[in-house]
Amino acid sequence: MIFKARLVIIVLFFGEAVMKILVAVKHVVDPNIKIQVKAAGGVDTTHLKMVMNPFDEIALEEAIRLKEQKKAQEVVAVSIGGPLVQETLRHALALGADRAIFIHTDFLLSPLVVAKLLCALSKQEQPHLVMLGKQAIDSDNNQVGQMLAALLAWPQGTFISKLVVEGEEVKVTREIDGGLETLALRLPAVITTDLRLNTPRYVTLPNIVKAKQKPLATLTPAELGVEITAPRYQTLKIMPPVLRQGGIKVRSAKELIEKLKTEARVL
Amino acid sequence: MKTLVIVEHDNKVVKSATFSVLAAANTLPGDITILVAGFQCATVCDFFKENEKTKKTICVDAPAYQHLLAENVAPLVAKLAENYDYVLAPATTFGKNMLPRAAALCDCGMVSEVVEIIDPITFVHSIYAGNALETVALHEKIKFLTIRPAAFQAAVLTGTTLPIEKIEDPVLHEIPVRFVSHELSALVRPELQNARIVVSGGRGLQNKENFKLIEQLADKLGAAVGASRAAVDAGFISNDFQVGQTGKVVAPDLYIAIGISGAIQHLAGMKDSKVVVAINKDADAPIFQVADYGLVGDLFEVIPALIAALEKG
Numbered sequence: 001m002i003f004k005a006r007l008v009i010i011v012l013f014f015g016e017a018v019m020k021i022l023v024a025v026k027h028v029v030d031p032n033i034k035i036q037v038k039a040a041g042g043v044d045t046t047h048l049k050m051v052m053n054p055f056d057e058i059a060l061e062e063a064i065r066l067k068e069q070k071k072a073q074e075v076v077a078v079s080i081g082g083p084l085v086q087e088t089l090r091h092a093l094a095l096g097a098d099r100a101i102f103i104h105t106d107f108l109l110s111p112l113v114v115a116k117l118l119c120a121l122s123k124q125e126q127p128h129l130v131m132l133g134k135q136a137i138d139s140d141n142n143q144v145g146q147m148l149a150a151l152l153a154w155p156q157g158t159f160i161s162k163l164v165v166e167g168e169e170v171k172v173t174r175e176i177d178g179g180l181e182t183l184a185l186r187l188p189a190v191i192t193t194d195l196r197l198n199t200p201r202y203v204t205l206p207n208i209v210k211a212k213q214k215p216l217a218t219l220t221p222a223e224l225g226v227e228i229t230a231p232r233y234q235t236l237k238i239m240p241p242v243l244r245q246g247g248i249k250v251r252s253a254k255e256l257i258e259k260l261k262t263e264a265r266v267l
Numbered sequence: 268m269k270t271l272v273i274v275e276h277d278n279k280v281v282k283s284a285t286f287s288v289l290a291a292a293n294t295l296p297g298d299i300t301i302l303v304a305g306f307q308c309a310t311v312c313d314f315f316k317e318n319e320k321t322k323k324t325i326c327v328d329a330p331a332y333q334h335l336l337a338e339n340v341a342p343l344v345a346k347l348a349e350n351y352d353y354v355l356a357p358a359t360t361f362g363k364n365m366l367p368r369a370a371a372l373c374d375c376g377m378v379s380e381v382v383e384i385i386d387p388i389t390f391v392h393s394i395y396a397g398n399a400l401e402t403v404a405l406h407e408k409i410k411f412l413t414i415r416p417a418a419f420q421a422a423v424l425t426g427t428t429l430p431i432e433k434i435e436d437p438v439l440h441e442i443p444v445r446f447v448s449h450e451l452s453a454l455v456r457p458e459l460q461n462a463r464i465v466v467s468g469g470r471g472l473q474n475k476e477n478f479k480l481i482e483q484l485a486d487k488l489g490a491a492v493g494a495s496r497a498a499v500d501a502g503f504i505s506n507d508f509q510v511g512q513t514g515k516v517v518a519p520d521l522y523i524a525i526g527i528s529g530a531i532q533h534l535a536g537m538k539d540s541k542v543v544v545a546i547n548k549d550a551d552a553p554i555f556q557v558a559d560y561g562l563v564g565d566l567f568e569v570i571p572a573l574i575a576a577l578e579k580g
Contacts (some may be wrong), residue, residue: 029395031396034398034531035395035398035399037398037399043395043399110376111367111376111377112370112371112374112375112376115371137395137396138394138395139394140379140380140392140393140394140395140396140512141379142363142367142379143367143370143377143379144367145367146337146363146364146365146366146367146368146371147367147368147370147371148371149337149338149368150341150367150368150369150371150372151371153441153442154442155338155442155443155444156337156338156364156368156444158337158363158364159360159363159364161506171447174360174364175360175506175507176360176361176507177282177359177360177361177460177507177515178451178452178454178507179449179450179451179452179505179507180449180450180451181334181446181448181449181450182447182448182449182450183336183444183445183446183447184444184445184447185443185444185445186443186444194506195496195500195506195513196500196506232375232376232405232406232407233376233378233403233404233405233406233407234403234404234405234406235401235402235403236389236402236403236404237401237402238394238399238400238401238402239399239400239402240398240399240400241393241397241398241399241400241538243557244538244543244556244557246555246556246557246558246561247558247559247560247561248559248560248561249555249560249561249562249563250560250561250562251562252562252572253562253569253572253573253575253576254572254576256544256560256562256573256576257573257576257577259560260521260542260544260560264521264542264559264560266464266520266521266541266542267488267521
C-alpha cells in the first residue's frame with residue numbers, strides 16, 4: 001500500500017511541475033558604459049556600475065517564466081566571484097529566483113574553472129536544467145555552457161531563441177549561421193541563451209524588499225571539492241582596438257559611385 | 268608540432284570559414300591534418316588539396332555526424348586531439364558550439380575568436396564587444412582555438428589532392444540529443460562572411476517593406492545583405508544577417524551602412540572592412556567617424572539614386 005502510494009507520488013512528480021533550474025549569472029560592467037582602456041593597457045573597472053550579464057538575465061527570465069507556467073518548481077541562481085557579486089544575486093532574487101548560491105573566490109577564473117565549479121554544484125543540486133547566457137559581455141568567450149555540458153556529459157542547447165518543455169525532453173531552437181536548428185535534448189541538459197529568447201522583466205520595489213528575505217547561501221570552491229590551480233591562461237596585455245579614421249563627405253549618390261570607382265577602386 | 272583543423276561543411280560543400288582557419292594554421296609551427304567528420308561526406312573528404320603545411324585528411328563517415336552536433340563531434344575531436352598540439356575550428360556557430368566542449372573533455376582551456384597569432388603560445392582576441400583587444404599566453408598541453416574568419420585571408424588550395432585516412436568512428440555517442448529540424452534561409456546572394464561587398468541596413472529603414480531597398484541595392488552590386496541589431500530586433504530581417512559583436516564579424520572590400528547610427532557593437536562587426544560608406548540623415552551619427560565616404564541624406568532618396576547611377580554604368 002505504502003509502496004503504491006509512493007509510485008503515485010512519483011508519477012505526479014514527473015507529470016507536474018518538478019523541474020529544478022539552476023541559472024548561472026555573472027556580475028559584469030554595465031553594457032551601457034563604454035569601457036576605457038588605460039594608456040598602459042588594461043581595463044579599469046573600479047567605480048563602474050555593475051549589473052547582471054544581459055545574456056544571463058535572459059536565461060533567468062526564461063527560468064522564471066517556466067516556473068510561472070508551472071513547468072518548473074524551483075529556480076536557483078548562482079554566481080561566482082568576490083563579495084560584490086552578491087548584488088547580482090540579490091537582483092536575481094528580486095527578479096524571481098527562489099534562492100541564491102554565492103561561490104566565493106577572489107581569484108580571476110578561467111571559463112574551464114567556472115565550468116568545473118558549476119559542474120560540482122550541479123552534482124550537489126541535481127537540477128534538470130542549467131541555464132546561462134551564451135556569453136558574458138566582458139570576456140566574450142562563449143565557452144562556459146559548452147564546457148559545463150561536457151563535464152556533466154549532458155546534452156547542450158546553445159544560442160537558443162526558443163525553448164519548449166515536452167515531458168522528459170526540451171525542444172530548443174538554436175540560432176545558427178544561415179538560419180535556425182531545432183534539437184530535442186533529454187533532461188538533464190545545459191542551455192545557453194541568445195538575445196531573442198525573451199525580453200527580461202524589470203524589478204519592482206516590493207520584490208526588491210521581498211528578495212532580502214530569500215535565502216542566499218555561501219560556498220567556497222574547496223567546499224565544492226574544486227581546487228583552484230595556477231591559471232594556464234595568462235593575460236599579457238589589453239589594448240584599445242585600432243580605430244578607423246573618418247574620411248570625407250560626398251554630396252550626392254553620383255559622386256559617391258564615382259569615388260568608389262575611381263578613388264577607392266572597389267566597384 | 269602538429270595542428271588539427273576541424274572542417275565545417277554540410278556533407279557536400281566546405282564552409283568558407285574553414286579556409287580562414289587553414290590560413291591561421293599555416294602560421295603555427297608543424298604540419299596540419301584536416302578532420303572531416305560527417306555522414307556520406309565523400310565529396311568533402313576528397314576536396315582538400317595540398318596547401319603549405321597540410322599533409323593529410325582524416326575522414327570519419329558515420330550517421331552520428333550528419334548534423335555536426337557538438338555532443339557527437341566533440342568526443343571525436345577530444346580523442347584525436349591527444350596526438351596534436353593545436354586544435355583549430357572556425358569561430359562560427361558550429362565552432363563556438365563544439366570546440367569548448369572538446370577542450371573541456373581534454374581538461375584544457377581555450378581562446379575564442381582569435382584575430383591574431385603572435386607566436387606559438389600568444390594569441391589576440393577581442394573583449395568587451397570589441398572595445399578592447401586582449402593578448403593572452405595559453406599554457407595548455409593542447410591549444411584549442413576558434414579562429415575569427417574575417418581576421419585571416421582565406422587559404423587557396425592549389426596542390427594535389429591530400430592523402431585520405433579513413434578511420435572507424437571511435438565514439439559511443441551516448442549523449443541523449445536528437446536533431447529535429449533545420450530552417451535555413453534560402454541564400455540568393457553571396458554569403459555574408461565572405462562577400463566582397465556588403466550592404467547593411469539599420470533602423471533608418473523604418474519597416475520590413477522598406478528594407479527591400481537594401482536588397483535591391485545589394486543585388487545591383489552583387490553584394491551580401493547585412494543588418495544592424497536594431498533592424499533585427501525590429502523584425503526587418505532575420506538574425507543571421509546581423510553584423511556586430513553578437514552577430515557576424517565581416518571584413519569585405521566595401522561595406523555600405525545605410526540608416527545605421529553606428530553603435531559600438533555594430534562597429535565591432537565591420538570595422539575591419541577595407542572601405543566603409545555611411546549613408547545617414549543624421550550628420551552627427553557615429554558611423555561617419557569610421558566611414559571613408561559619408562553621405563548625409565534621406566536614404567529613401569539616396570538608394571534609388573545609387574541604383575540609377577549604377578544602372579547608367
